[in-house]
Amino acid sequence: MTSQNKLSGKRVAIVATDGFEQSELMEPKNALERAGAKVDVISIKAGAIRGWAEKNWGDSIAVDRTIDSVHADDYDALMLPGGVMNPDKLRRNERVLNFVREFFDQGKPVGAICHGPWTLIDAGVVRGRHMTSYESIQTDLKNAGAQWADEEVIVDNGLVTSRKPADLPRFNEKLIEEIGEGIHAGQSAQR
Numbered sequence: 001m002t003s004q005n006k007l008s009g010k011r012v013a014i015v016a017t018d019g020f021e022q023s024e025l026m027e028p029k030n031a032l033e034r035a036g037a038k039v040d041v042i043s044i045k046a047g048a049i050r051g052w053a054e055k056n057w058g059d060s061i062a063v064d065r066t067i068d069s070v071h072a073d074d075y076d077a078l079m080l081p082g083g084v085m086n087p088d089k090l091r092r093n094e095r096v097l098n099f100v101r102e103f104f105d106q107g108k109p110v111g112a113i114c115h116g117p118w119t120l121i122d123a124g125v126v127r128g129r130h131m132t133s134y135e136s137i138q139t140d141l142k143n144a145g146a147q148w149a150d151e152e153v154i155v156d157n158g159l160v161t162s163r164k165p166a167d168l169p170r171f172n173e174k175l176i177e178e179i180g181e182g183i184h185a186g187q188s189a190q191r
Contacts, residue, residue, distance in 0.1 A: 006180050008036035013075040015042045015067065015096060015119075019085025022051030022058040023165045024113050028079055031172035037179065040064040040075075044093050052083045067095045072102030077179040082114025082134065091122035101125060107187045109178040111160040113171055117141055130156040132163050157186030 012032050016025055025041075032039050043049050043063040051058035072078070078100065080087065090096045100123040103110050112120055114134045120126050127145030131154055138148045153162045153170040158178050162171035178184070 004034060005036040007032065007176060010037045010076040010179055011074065012037045012039045012077045012079060012179065013042050013070065013072075013099075014039060014079045014081065015090060015099065016049060016081050016086055017043050017045065017089050018049050019052050019083050019089065020049065020081045021083035021086070021114060021165065022053045023168065024081035024083065024116070025051065025061065027165075027168045028081070028111065028113075028172050028175060031176065032079075032179075035176045035180075037076075040070075042067055042070055042099075044089070044096065052085065067093065067099060070099065072099060072106055072108065075103075075108070076182070077109040077175075078103045078111070079175065080110070080112040080116035080119055082112075082116045084115055087115045087118040091119045097123040104187055107158065107183040107185055109158040109160065109175070109181070109184065109187070111171065111175040111178075113162045113167065114164055117146075117161060129159055130154055131159070131161045133161060134163055158184030159187060 029039050041064050044067050046066050048060040048062050050060045104125045117133045121144040129146050131146045132151050141148045152167045153174050160175045
């Protein structure tokens with residue numbers, strides 16, 4: 001199977017809202033689609049959401065589905081981009097947290113980059129997991145029971161995490177690999 005159709009037939013949910021780090025949504029989305037996956041951008045509101053491009057507002061992207069119209073059963077994997085505003089809003093939405101938990105309960109691959117793991121903390125799924133993130137939230141992850149390390153990308157039983165936009169090439173590579181492998185028995189929500 002070529003890399004262009006490695007994920008043929010796979011469906012991936014990207015959950016984001018206004019203030020997502022633009023490169024951390026667009027680059028994984030493009031990489032997943034190039035690998036053959038069908039990717040849906042899911043948000044807490046319909047219409048479009050606007051990215052943050054490092055120091056200023058960036059481009060908008062259309063929302064394919066809203067969080068109240070989806071279930072993890074509809075997808076093979078989940079991806080959470082960072083940005084500071086984006087996960088801070090998502091982690092306060094109980095429907096988002098339930099959606100995230102469903103992926104862990106079903107053993108499906110999950111990717112989170114930069115500040116994206118904030119949502120995982122509030123979903124209660126990081127205890128005992130080996131992870132990385134943007135450096136400023138390492139204490140939050142440690143306090144939630146994760147084993148944090150400053151590494152480009154960390155894979156732990158289907159959970160793929162990275163630190164920042166510079167890590168995107170390896171993050172995308174590992175996320176595609178984990179989705180291609182399918183269900184991971186060790187991917188569970190240890191709440």
